[in-house]
Amino acid sequence: MAAAAGIFIASYYFIRWLKNPTAKNLIVAGLIFGLAQLAKFSVFLLVPLFGFVALIWFLLKLQEEKNKARRLNLVFWSCLWRYLGGAILLMAVGYVFIVWPVYLFHVSHYPIAKQQQDTQFILSTFRVRPLADFIYWLAGVPILRALAQYGLGLAMVLQRATGGNTVYFLGQISNLGSRLYFPTVYLIKETLTLHILTSIALVLAIIGFFKSKIYRFGNLLEFLTSHIAEFLMLCFIALYWFSSISSILNIGVRHILPTFSFIFLLVAALSAGWLEKHLFCYLAFFQQKQPLAKKIIPLGILAVFSILIGWQMISVISVFPSFLAYFNELAGGPAGGYRYVTDSNLDWGQDLKRLAQWTQKYNIGQIYVDYFGGAIPSYYLGNKYLPWWGSRSPQDLNENGGWLAVSATFLQGGRGKLAPGFYDKNGYYNWLDKFKPVTTIGYSIFIYYIPPHAFDKTSIQ
Structure with missing residues (x-):
């Protein structure tokens, strides 16, 4: 959320400076950028x-000056x-007067030798060696090592993005990433009202x-000049989505959240x-006492929008307080996500x-x-807590049975199939398919009751 807010506000002040490039606007935009x-x-x-x-x-x-026939x-x-x-000066203001001092404060008690040692270790597998060596060199320069620490963070993000993350997606387990991941999670995690309104907006734009x-x-130049803010928004959405889809790091819809505000x-x-x-059309027809037939279209549009807004409210409020688990109707709601x-x-x-509250309510002794x-x-x-893990044999529950709580991430991770080219343990929770939660x-947490001797006549894979 902080990143989304920062991007939105920084973009606003950048556009304000672009349209009115005064020194004051540049400094303000630069500080907010930082x-x-x-x-x-x-x-x-x-x-x-911002550079683009x-x-x-x-x-x-x-082009505008050319049209005025100036030199x-x-x-x-x-x-x-x-x-x-x-634009370069604006960004320099942000880094010199905001980023640099903040990181300088945080490394002030960080021994230079230790910072260099940590930097060298963390970036030992970083593929872009010239960049890694440059960051290591910066870490050894007292006045510049704050920027080295910031650069280390950027390099770690790049390293993380190329390293992948083991996830469950559409029945498969993989850390190889999928180009369908972010489009799919956006489709099923955001409200259908948003998708419908987005479709309407795209049609209207076309x-x-x-x-x-x-x-x-000529019209394109005029349009861009008068809609440079919208152009920036579209560029950012395209850039962020492209970088997310291109990466093999699939970590959830939250990763593309910075694009939501735009x-x-x-x-x-x-x-x-x-x-x-259409609202004005309806009011005009109403005041002029036009036939009802001419009011149908604007009235219908108003009705559709009212239904969509109502649907949006009900769809979101109905999952309270489990907003993180929201999925829209395409996924079967939060229960099907x-x-x-x-x-x-x-x-x-x-x-x-x-x-814990559930165990107290139903007097569960241990789980x-x-x-x-x-x-x-x-x-x-x-x-009441008894540890369990996916690789543990279900036969441990056979004699006395008992209650078992499994987080959805571990449950699906133990039931999904391995994606082609990915090798890891899997299938360790397939035995739970025989029991209904x-x-x-x-x-997000599935509760099972395993009766005593449930596996006496069952082969567990």
Whole structure:
């Protein structure tokens, strides 16, 4: 959320400077850009984004001056310095006056030799050796080692993105990544209302593109000049989605969350404009006492939008308080989401406290728990907690039976099939297919009751 907010706010002030390139606007935009960089390392994507948008704006202004028949030689260098040079200076302000001091504070008690040693160890497998060597060198320069620490963070993100993450996706287990992962989780994790409104907005945008003949060069230049903010949003969405889909790191819909604010804004703007047009039409027809037949279309559109907004509210509120586990109707709601994806899309260990409350409510003496999360089960469950793990033999439950709680991430990880080219243990929870969950805690922890001697006549694989 911090990254999404930082990207949104930094982009706003960048566009404000671009349209009015004063020294004050540059400094303010630069400082906010620097603050955004502290939110998350992926915010670094603003660097190429701002550079590209500044280049487009420079070309637009150059064309504008050309149309005014001014001396292009002088105008070229003036615009080049004002916009491209200004964009570089803006980002330099952020790094020099925000990022550098903050990291300098954090490494102030970090011995230089230790920082270099840690940097060398962490980047020992980093593939871009010139960059790794440069960061290592920076770590040894007292005044620059703060930037080395920031650079180390960026390098670790790149290293993580190429290393993959073992996940359950559409019935398979893999750490090789899938280009379908993020489109799929976005499709089933976001509300159908959003998808419908997005489809309407895309249709409206395409119609407007051809109706206004924006494809013509002159019209395109005029459109970009008056809609540079929207252009930046579209570029960021494309850049972030491309980098996410290209990476083999599939870690949940949260990874593409920084694009949501721009998606919501663009969809809302187009939808609101269309709705406003038909609302005015309806009011005009109403005041002029036109026949009912002429009111049907605007009235129908208003009704559809009202239904969509109501659907949005009910769909989201109905999963309270388990908002993390939200899945839309395409996935069967939050109760069906585990069949498609797990991990942070559904299960981040958030329901351990609810599990403890459930054991108290139903007087459960002891319960075996295979928990996915950062909390400590024994803290919440006390003496009721009995450790369990996927590779443990179910025969351990045969004599006395008992209660078993398994987090969805571990459960599906132990039932999914291995993707081609990926090798790991699997199938260790297939034996639970023979039992029906007694209940599910917050959609993320499955509770089973295993009767005594349940495996006497059953072969366990």
